[in-house]
Amino acid sequence: MRVVQLIDSLEAGGAERMAVNIANGLCNKLSFSALVTTRKEGTLKKSIQSNVVYSFLGKAHTFDLKAILRFRAFILANNIDIIHAHGSSYFFAILVKITFPKVKIFWHDHHGNRVHKQKTNSVLKLVSFFFSGVFTVNEELKDWARKKLFCKNIYFIPNFAVENLTEVATTFLKGEAGKRMICLANLRNPKNHITLLKSFVASDAKKLNWTLHLVGYDKNDVYSNNLKQFVKENDFEENVFFYGSCNDIGLILKQGNIGVLTSTYEGFPVTLLEYGMANLTVISTNVGYCKSVIQHNVTGLLFNPLDEIELTDCINFLLRDCIHSEKLSTNLYKFVSENYSELFVVSALIKHYNRAN
Known part of the structure; x- marks a missing residue:
């Protein structure tokens, strides 16, 4: 064959x-x-x-x-x-x-x-x-x-998802180690980055010195420019960073602590599996196959992608409960390893x- x-x-x-x-x-x-x-x-x-x-x-x-x-x-x-x-x-x-x-x-x-x-x-x-x-x-x-x-x-x-053992580290995330949130998604619809940014701004992230890192293809179009303008207008330029496409995704994820997916629709996002393999705690949209990978409060947290308040609550919960956050990441790693x-x-x-x- x-x-x-x-x-x-x-x-x-x-x-x-x-x-x-x-x-x-x-x-x-x-x-x-x-x-x-x-x-x-x-x-x-x-x-x-x-x-x-x-x-x-x-x-x-x-x-x-x-x-x-x-x-x-x-x-x-x-x-x-x-x-x-x-x-x-x-x-x-x-x-x-x-x-x-x-x-x-x-x-x-x-x-x-x-x-x-x-x-x-x-x-x-x-x-x-x-x-x-x-x-x-x-x-x-x-x-x-x-x-x-x-x-x-x-x-x-x-x-x-598979671990790329030949990756060379070329991307080094800004911000304080242990307080990094990552969103791995190309900057386009239906990835719904604006809801993530609004919820991050509304959360206690800045007060607690957390940073958000957006990794994905950036066409520098209207969608992308609106996100960057929102960050600037809310004075979050020291807390939100854009990286564009990167070749060392596995090594990038290992520098993070929380992985977020906010799409308004999905089929079966490989991103969730990559988050799991990197031992990230996950906050995920509840669309498509996502809820089959992320069981709420067991392997991560789920939210309605159109509900900014719900996402803000999820973020604040994980920022303040490190022990439960670690338990969720451990459960997801085991689940992904055994099933995918x-x-x-x-x-x-x-x-x-x-x-x-």
């Missing part, structure tokens, strides 16, 4: 991290594992293991014939059986399959808000005839796929791949 992971970019997002993690994980189980990026490279390129065959297509537009032919040539040259297409890359995979019907496509849906969007998924539904299987990151998406798509093989596949391992997920993927052969 020879499998290629297909992803649109290698910017530091959840779907992108999973594409890299799966490609790396399959190397230990299969004779051949590859990863192809269609549109844009990014910071995650450095996380691809040397034994993963990698290619960048430089796709310029949706129907880029040259990119399609390059990918087709890559498939033929490496005798690839399966394209594992992540997110919106499924359409490009379909265009290639039209030119080479023998190859099988498994689509991986990471879009946590697909079930609730009013926008139709007519193109996706139509081309799902070509899928040999569909992977979803939570049960709600699995139910949606079973009802809406023309594919009988629908599987829930949990995300997993690379070995379990990669073995499940191979089993489902085989069913299509």
Whole structure:
């Protein structure tokens, strides 16, 4: 079995991290594992293991014939059986399959808000005839796929996180050690950073000398500028710091104490697993699969992402109860280690791949 992971970019997002993690994980189980990026490279390129065959297509537009032919040539040259297409890359995979019907496509849906969007998924539904299987990151998406798509093989596949042992420390967080809160999320909707900032400002964090560290891709657009302006207007520039995309995420998280996720919707955020592996105490939004990882007051704290007061209360609670905070982080580390391992997920993927052969 020879499998290629297909992803649109290698910017530091959840779907992108999973594409890299799966490609790396399959190397230990299969004779051949590859990863192809269609549109844009990014910071995650450095996380691809040397034994993963990698290619960048430089796709310029949706129907880029040259990119399609390059990918087709890559498939033929490496005798690839399966394209594992992540997110919106499924359409490009379909265009290639039209030119080479023998190859099988498994689509991986990471879009946590697909079930609730009013926008139709007519193109996706139509081309799902070509899928040999569909992977979803939570049960709600699995139910949606079973009802809406023309594919009988629908599987829930949990995300997993791995520790990057080759990371080199290049990012050093500001603020006092032992009093650092981290939010690992690209600066864009639906990550809901403004609610986090409002709650942090309203909390006792500044009084207790805590700092907030925002790590994630920054386009320096209106969304980003509004956040920075809010920090400046509230005189929190010595307590809130922006870092942009970073390559040493695991080492960054080990410098923190509390990890926060405030998205208004999520599929299955790898971020929560990374927080757990880094022994952070977690405050998480209660959307998507989050509440399956974070059990309130057991493995972390949950809050409604639209409720600033609730988030402020969660922050204040953890700032003042270090013993309970440590207990929550210990419970989460154990839960993630026992339930979201690379070995379990990669073995499940191979089993489902085989069913299509």
